[in-house]
Amino acid sequence: xxxxxxxxxxxxxxxxxxxxxxxxxxxxxxxxxxxxxxxxxxxxxxxxxxxxxxxxxxxxxxxxxxxxxxxxxxxxxxxxxxxxxxxxxxxxxxxxxxxxxxxxxxxxxxxxxxxxxxxxxxxxxxxxxxxxxxxxxxxxxxxxxxxxxxxxxxxxxxxxxxxxxxxxxxxxxxxxx
Amino acid sequence: xxxxxxxxxxxxxxxxxxxxxxxxxxxxxxxxxxxxxxxxxxxxxxxxxxxxxxxxxxxxxxxxxxxxxxxxxxxxxxxxxxxxxxxxxxxxxxxxxxxxxxxxxxxxxxxxxxxxxxxxxxxxxxxxxxxxxxxxxxxxxxxxxxxxxxxxxxxxxxxxxxxxxxxxxxxxxxxxxxxxxxxxxxxxxxxxxxxxxxxxxxxxxxxxxxxxxxxxxxxxxxxxxxxxxxxxxxxxxxxxxxxxxxxxxxxxxxxxxxxxxxxxxxxxxxxxxxxxxxxxxxxxxxxxxxxxxxxxxxxxxxxxxxxxxxxxxxxxxxxxxxxxxxxxxxxxxxxxxxxxxxxxxxxxxxxxxxxxxxxxxxxxxxxxxxxxxxxxxxxxxxxxxxxxxxxxxxxxxxxxxxxxxxxxxxxxxxxxxxxxxxxxxxxxxxxxxxxxxxxxxxxxxxxxxxxxxxxxxxxxxxxxxxxxxxxxxxxxxxxxxxxxxxxxxxxxxxxxxxxxxxxxxxxxxxxxxxxxxxxxxxxxxxxxxxxxxxxxxxxxxxxxxxxxxxxxxxxxxxxxxxxxxxxxxxxxxxxxxxxxxxxxx
Numbered sequence: 001x002x003x004x005x006x007x008x009x010x011x012x013x014x015x016x017x018x019x020x021x022x023x024x025x026x027x028x029x030x031x032x033x034x035x036x037x038x039x040x041x042x043x044x045x046x047x048x049x050x051x052x053x054x055x056x057x058x059x060x061x062x063x064x065x066x067x068x069x070x071x072x073x074x075x076x077x078x079x080x081x082x083x084x085x086x087x088x089x090x091x092x093x094x095x096x097x098x099x100x101x102x103x104x105x106x107x108x109x110x111x112x113x114x115x116x117x118x119x120x121x122x123x124x125x126x127x128x129x130x131x132x133x134x135x136x137x138x139x140x141x142x143x144x145x146x147x148x149x150x151x152x153x154x155x156x157x158x159x160x161x162x163x164x165x166x167x168x169x170x171x172x173x174x175x176x177x
Numbered sequence: 178x179x180x181x182x183x184x185x186x187x188x189x190x191x192x193x194x195x196x197x198x199x200x201x202x203x204x205x206x207x208x209x210x211x212x213x214x215x216x217x218x219x220x221x222x223x224x225x226x227x228x229x230x231x232x233x234x235x236x237x238x239x240x241x242x243x244x245x246x247x248x249x250x251x252x253x254x255x256x257x258x259x260x261x262x263x264x265x266x267x268x269x270x271x272x273x274x275x276x277x278x279x280x281x282x283x284x285x286x287x288x289x290x291x292x293x294x295x296x297x298x299x300x301x302x303x304x305x306x307x308x309x310x311x312x313x314x315x316x317x318x319x320x321x322x323x324x325x326x327x328x329x330x331x332x333x334x335x336x337x338x339x340x341x342x343x344x345x346x347x348x349x350x351x352x353x354x355x356x357x358x359x360x361x362x363x364x365x366x367x368x369x370x371x372x373x374x375x376x377x378x379x380x381x382x383x384x385x386x387x388x389x390x391x392x393x394x395x396x397x398x399x400x401x402x403x404x405x406x407x408x409x410x411x412x413x414x415x416x417x418x419x420x421x422x423x424x425x426x427x428x429x430x431x432x433x434x435x436x437x438x439x440x441x442x443x444x445x446x447x448x449x450x451x452x453x454x455x456x457x458x459x460x461x462x463x464x465x466x467x468x469x470x471x472x473x474x475x476x477x478x479x480x481x482x483x484x485x486x487x488x489x490x491x492x493x494x495x496x497x498x499x500x501x502x503x504x505x506x507x508x509x510x511x512x513x514x515x516x517x518x519x520x521x522x523x524x525x526x527x528x529x530x531x532x533x534x535x536x537x538x539x540x541x542x543x544x545x546x547x548x549x550x551x552x553x554x555x556x557x558x559x560x561x562x563x564x565x566x567x568x569x570x571x572x573x574x575x576x577x578x579x580x581x582x583x584x585x586x587x588x589x590x591x592x593x594x595x596x597x598x599x600x601x602x603x604x605x606x607x608x609x610x611x612x613x614x615x616x617x618x619x620x621x622x623x624x625x626x627x628x629x630x631x632x633x634x635x636x637x638x639x640x641x642x643x644x645x646x647x648x649x650x651x652x653x654x655x656x657x658x659x660x661x662x663x664x665x666x667x668x669x670x671x672x673x674x675x676x677x678x679x680x681x682x683x684x685x686x687x688x689x690x691x692x693x694x695x696x697x698x699x700x701x702x703x704x705x706x707x708x709x710x711x712x713x714x715x716x717x718x719x720x721x722x723x724x725x726x727x728x729x730x731x732x733x734x735x736x737x738x739x740x741x742x743x744x745x746x747x748x749x750x751x752x753x754x755x756x757x758x759x760x761x762x
Binding site (some may be wrong): 047074075076077078095104131140142143144145161162163165167168171 | 190191192193196225253286288289291292293294295296297533738739752753756
């Protein structure tokens, strides 16, 4: 009788503790980032609006060295890094480097910015689902700028949070070309 | 390679709802006060605020902003930003709508000093006009348009509960309390309660057991209700107090003390004078013992408070904002009743579930002592590094395992309970060893204690880089001046900083890195002690703490944008060093 009670007690307490732990673990914040491969697949397969009102998929650039830059015109650190991207696209475009900018912004602002800075790579328009994708890709606070570097085989070689210096990016992409 | 990138320089960033905390309340019949609490190192742009009011017909006036900090931005021209806290006054015109409530949507946009920006974020709040006389408003700190799919915090989840009516809120809080009763926080109350009920010496009937438990729960519930009312009166202050490291640390100490009492290191008793007074009282009239139970309930609520701090803070936060005293008090009362349900069940089963006090109580007490220690670790875990947490868990689990005779052999005719307890002991032992290995190998994930091993497979001897130690900002300047024409690297280090140690072990030990180190002056600031000088030094570089590596060019000026924050593998670090060495302004 005594043993049975104690065992019963321990089991109940253990179960409650487990339930408690589960409850805490189930609270938000503990989510892990996606595996790199599935990040690439999600990024490449996502359909993103373009400035002309259609949608595009990044699938069309698979096989190239792809630099996907998430940015916005209202984001100062994003604007700072873009002239460097334009120069790199100019220099390495013929060797298979492809920049793609995905802006979390309004189409007219993006179009204006594109002509002012003579952007020589495609600019697309992201939305809510883009931010969510960023969060899952490891950018948990969902901030800009965020840049992903994908090699020809579709491996995620770099994810950079915050402004990216031209020289640093150049050093990442050169061995991939 | 990939794991290297995943771990690379990603500074700790707050989620937008934590970086910019939002609240709104009706200031008077014609204006709303919108408040943002901005975390240090973050700021909001003045020209990015957008306020819209609903339903249709309610017109917002010109918002009144305090003066912000003005500076010239190379892209945006003159901009004004806000830090720390911001209170915006938004006048409104109801026209002839006669609506009972206004919906406020407040859009804001900000950035962090480390050079990233948050997407515009929309906070929503509903402000009830009818209850203006009592100052009540309702607000909802939950997510908005652009980040609507973001994760909700505990606080926000609780605050959302209030969107429904009064009774819905009460019912939700009761349910919430029930859920909380399954957390390890409430369990420690079980032995206290049962020992009081069982240990009275008188035969306990089910009815009396239930009554005593009910009085106890009532005491607990009243305390929470008082907390709710206080929160309603004092604003959001209470929840801030409850999440303060010192308060949580103090409560952790209380839990450790309680645990030691459970292990029988000393006897936890009320002062003799008080005890005899209580005994006299209970001899004189029947309610005496009941009063004692009530006091116990009050005390245990105080002890448990911080353990349930996260949900409680959410509730208090909301109540503080709404200043709705009745709702606040009732909701927390209901929550405490929910938490008390299992205790009532134990009380009611006084005859059945609780045999006479005996040796078995010792086992249960030790079990709960262990739980109490666990709760203490849990309480302080937000403020101590993961490796220390792992060490503590390891110690707790391993010692527990030894007490459960995990490594003693079972006697031949061992009965079920002994086998069961040895089984539990072995599980605890293995888990404890895993944590110990995790703590020693620099594991960083409390849920995956051994994850640190994945990168440690190729163990190399730690390499001592020829760093000169500095301790203050002026010392730094002296050393930089003493090294004219040399590139200087300043590494921020602390004993608890896991990635600093990884850098030392895997990156600084690389021959290519060492070759470049020989060409530069290496400084290291050990900020483990975190004194005022250290804080000033960190602030000078706008760092919150290690890890962080800063470079200075040959003229002694910081090379902007070339910082290394977090672990970097040797390949990439060599590239950074080259850049620093070749830097020409």
